[in-house]
């Protein structure tokens with residue numbers, strides 16, 4: 001049973017308590033993985049001085065100040081894997097800030113890159129963080145596959161685990177032990193399904209033109225530095241040289257090891273937790289945005305309750321124009337959902 005059970009109550013506090021209860025009674029179900037230190041698997045990517053390691057290398061801090069953000073990257077690229085970290089986000093005023101935890105190969109395959117994203121979007125003081133998941137395959141940047149959600153906790157208060165499972169069959173985004181999104185590969189997706197080796201990235205950056213209320217609220221450096229913390233890093237996959245010939249037969253063993261791991265199993269109770277999460281916390285899905293996609297992309301599973309709730313816009317409250325603008329950050333191009341409902 002997953003570590004999640006939402007009470008029907010509208011207030012946060014009772015469900016929080018219930019949640020705690022379920023977490024405590026389900027500790028035995030936590031994922032089985034091996035954590036590594038920063039030096040064992042990662043290197044500094046950008047932001048001189050804004051990456052701070054604890055002396056034992058187990059904790060990493062990324063800062064954003066008025067001069068620069070910061071980021072780190074896995075030293076290897078992986079052909080499939082489970083990528084995970086405990087993350088704590090900046091507190092208080094965080095409008096305009098994006099904290100991203102993602103896999104990509106854009107540095108190697110500039111025009112045909114693959115990507116799997118968690119992107120946390122800051123907010124003004126007193127308003128909660130929100131986040132989106134997304135993916136691209138073989139350079140499909142004109143076909144964003146965003147979903148946006150609220151969280152059932154304050155991600156700046158304590159560490160929570162964020163994980164991306166990527167196999168040849170499916171993709172699962174997890175928060176703690178709750179699968180929040182599963183993409184099952186469909187043949188019709190063709191190259192849109194990520195298929196080339198990727199590295200894991202963690203970054204914090206100024207996304208003032210996009211992150212909060214569609215760019216209406218900017219980062220305010222009166223509140224800098226913005227601090228995000230990372231620990232208990234996990235890289236379980238098949239490290240490969242991305243330029244080598246496909247397929248990577250050497251990854252057969254690694255793939256089957258991952259397939260047998262607990263985090264690869266969407267048990268009925270995990271599936272129920274996923275459904276509850278999506279009913280209650282998802283506020284945008286490209287699958288229901290018939291303005292962008294008159295025909296939903298092939299991997300979309302249309303749930304009729306959700307379809308009714310989202311109507312034709314894919315979002316719960318209509319937030320404005322659909323015309324996204326390309327955004328760039330460290331070579332990442334974006335065609336994001338341009339407006340948020342103001343919640």
Ligand SMILES: *[C@@H]1O[C@H](CO)[C@@H](O)[C@H](O)[C@H]1NC(C)=O
Pocket residue numbers: 032033
């Ligand atoms: C956890 O994983 C390790 C290595 O994959 C394995 O040896 C061990 O038996 C697993 N433990 C449990 C409880 O599944």
Ligand SMILES: *[C@@H]1O[C@H](CO)[C@@H](O)[C@H](O)[C@H]1NC(C)=O
Pocket residue numbers: 112138190191192
């Ligand atoms: C990926 O894109 C390239 C360039 O557009 C194309 O030649 C190739 O066939 C695509 N691969 C797949 C698997 O769709």
